[in-house]
Amino acid sequence: MASRSLSRLAQWCSRVFMVEINQKTEPIYFSLSSKPSAHNTELGALFGNGKLFSVYALCDDRIQSARSHAQLKNTLAENLPPGCELLDSAAFLPDIKSSLIKGFFLQDNSALSSAERAVTQLQEKGPVGLCVFTYTREENGQYLCSAVAEEPAERERKYYVIPAPAPQRHPSALNIRNSDVFYQMEDAYKVLQECCDIIPESKAVLELVTEQQLQSNNSHDKRFPVVVIEGLDATGKTTLTCSLQKALGAVLLKSPPHCLARFRQHFDAEPPLIRRAFYALGNYITAAQIARESSHAPVIVDRYWHSTAAYAIATAVSGREENLPAVGSEIYEWPSDLLRPSLVLLLSVSPEERLRRLTHRGLDKTEEESQLEINHLFRHKVDEAYKKIQNPACIVVDASPSPEHVLQQVLYLIRSKYNLQTQDHQ
Numbered sequence: 001m002a003s004r005s006l007s008r009l010a011q012w013c014s015r016v017f018m019v020e021i022n023q024k025t026e027p028i029y030f031s032l033s034s035k036p037s038a039h040n041t042e043l044g045a046l047f048g049n050g051k052l053f054s055v056y057a058l059c060d061d062r063i064q065s066a067r068s069h070a071q072l073k074n075t076l077a078e079n080l081p082p083g084c085e086l087l088d089s090a091a092f093l094p095d096i097k098s099s100l101i102k103g104f105f106l107q108d109n110s111a112l113s114s115a116e117r118a119v120t121q122l123q124e125k126g127p128v129g130l131c132v133f134t135y136t137r138e139e140n141g142q143y144l145c146s147a148v149a150e151e152p153a154e155r156e157r158k159y160y161v162i163p164a165p166a167p168q169r170h171p172s173a174l175n176i177r178n179s180d181v182f183y184q185m186e187d188a189y190k191v192l193q194e195c196c197d198i199i200p201e202s203k204a205v206l207e208l209v210t211e212q213q214l215q216s217n218n219s220h221d222k223r224f225p226v227v228v229i230e231g232l233d234a235t236g237k238t239t240l241t242c243s244l245q246k247a248l249g250a251v252l253l254k255s256p257p258h259c260l261a262r263f264r265q266h267f268d269a270e271p272p273l274i275r276r277a278f279y280a281l282g283n284y285i286t287a288a289q290i291a292r293e294s295s296h297a298p299v300i301v302d303r304y305w306h307s308t309a310a311y312a313i314a315t316a317v318s319g320r321e322e323n324l325p326a327v328g329s330e331i332y333e334w335p336s337d338l339l340r341p342s343l344v345l346l347l348s349v350s351p352e353e354r355l356r357r358l359t360h361r362g363l364d365k366t367e368e369e370s371q372l373e374i375n376h377l378f379r380h381k382v383d384e385a386y387k388k389i390q391n392p393a394c395i396v397v398d399a400s401p402s403p404e405h406v407l408q409q410v411l412y413l414i415r416s417k418y419n420l421q422t423q424d425h426q
């Protein structure tokens, strides 16, 4: 254990730390150094009553690490001692992909040092890395921040905490590739293969993927148009896709596909690495179905890769909407091995209208949709991420008019692009 934490802490010494006190203020950046720095005052906001506990999951296996990190967050949040704040922390190498190490800071604002007891209990329960940061005022008026690892092998090492400059690009996007968004089927497939021992449902999902790939019709002869309808929950996708199916005599598909419906609730409860691999594989199953069906009829799809990427990116990129990588970033690139649709329409309605439709519909919402309602910022980031995806990009459609009006508007869009006849004229 000590050797792992030693390597972990040694890794941290070369990294910059980021702590976001809340979603609205600028993050605080600092690093560890062998020499103290004179300008520590801005770090003071971080240190509560002078002590800050850095807690992180100690696992080398990525599946176990993702699950331990999630469990650690739940445990800390459920047993948060009075007067303590739980803050997300990240340690990273500026602009180096996959260099992000996620953890938590437990800030103790009480005079009872109750955080210390909480983290000690945590360590008794399982593999948890701990580093204690102290913030003391020296005789010369200087504030001294230092960090000492709790692992015995590291205890005698003392590091000074010094402010660090904000990086060019927000670090939360560094680990997105193959942790939150997958760009090759085999990468998502590998994640679920590594889960088979601990999540039995993974095996059944992988079998369905293999089965569908075997039946897939990869011939590139002429296809009928494939139109994807995207949008936040309750923008009217289900209503519109059903009407389009009738009007065009089209085949209606959705992602995740029906064959995965029975697994969905389970994977929705898993951490992002596993959950997003599940949704990514759902898109590949849907793609195989599109390949078969579009050889004999137009195909309408209710959600596809844009949903997978937009929700994953908006979840992974913390803080403000401006932290989303700019258009053109590789994280918005369509997977080279995933069937591309002919047209992607993004239904857009005002937040008020969407909420009216959500309550009117009365169905229970997924955890993520509940998030959307609570978190206006998250909803905005999902919407922005949808619009940054290119090749194909979404065409935004105002879905606030009546269902019939929206249908006619979309039929006009499709017909003008594909001179597709509607069912009643055939």
Ligand SMILES: Nc1nc2c(ncn2[C@H]2C[C@H](O)[C@@H](COP(=O)(O)OP(=O)(O)OP(=O)(O)O)O2)c(=O)[nH]1
Binding pocket: 231, 232, 233, 234, 235, 237, 238, 255, 256, 279, 280, 302, 303, 304, 307, 308, 309, 311, 312, 366, 367, 368, 369
């Ligand atoms: N379909 C899909 N949903 C995703 C993905 N990633 C996150 N989600 C979230 C978005 C929503 O919270 C929820 C949407 O799931 P569904 O489409 O099955 O829900 P529902 O049909 O009730 O919503 P909808 O009518 O499609 O807006 O799942 C993804 O890759 N694909």
Ligand SMILES: Nc1ncnc2c1ncn2[C@@H]1O[C@H](COP(=O)(O)OP(=O)(O)O)[C@@H](O)[C@H]1O
Binding pocket: 231, 232, 233, 234, 235, 236, 237, 238, 239, 240, 357, 358, 360, 361, 399, 400, 401, 402, 403, 404, 406
């Ligand atoms: N254009 C529209 N105008 C008014 N209400 C609509 C419209 N489209 C859908 N609705 C209603 O809004 C609710 C959500 O629609 P739904 O098609 O389920 O959205 P989604 O599939 O995007 O979640 C449903 O009650 C539906 O009847």
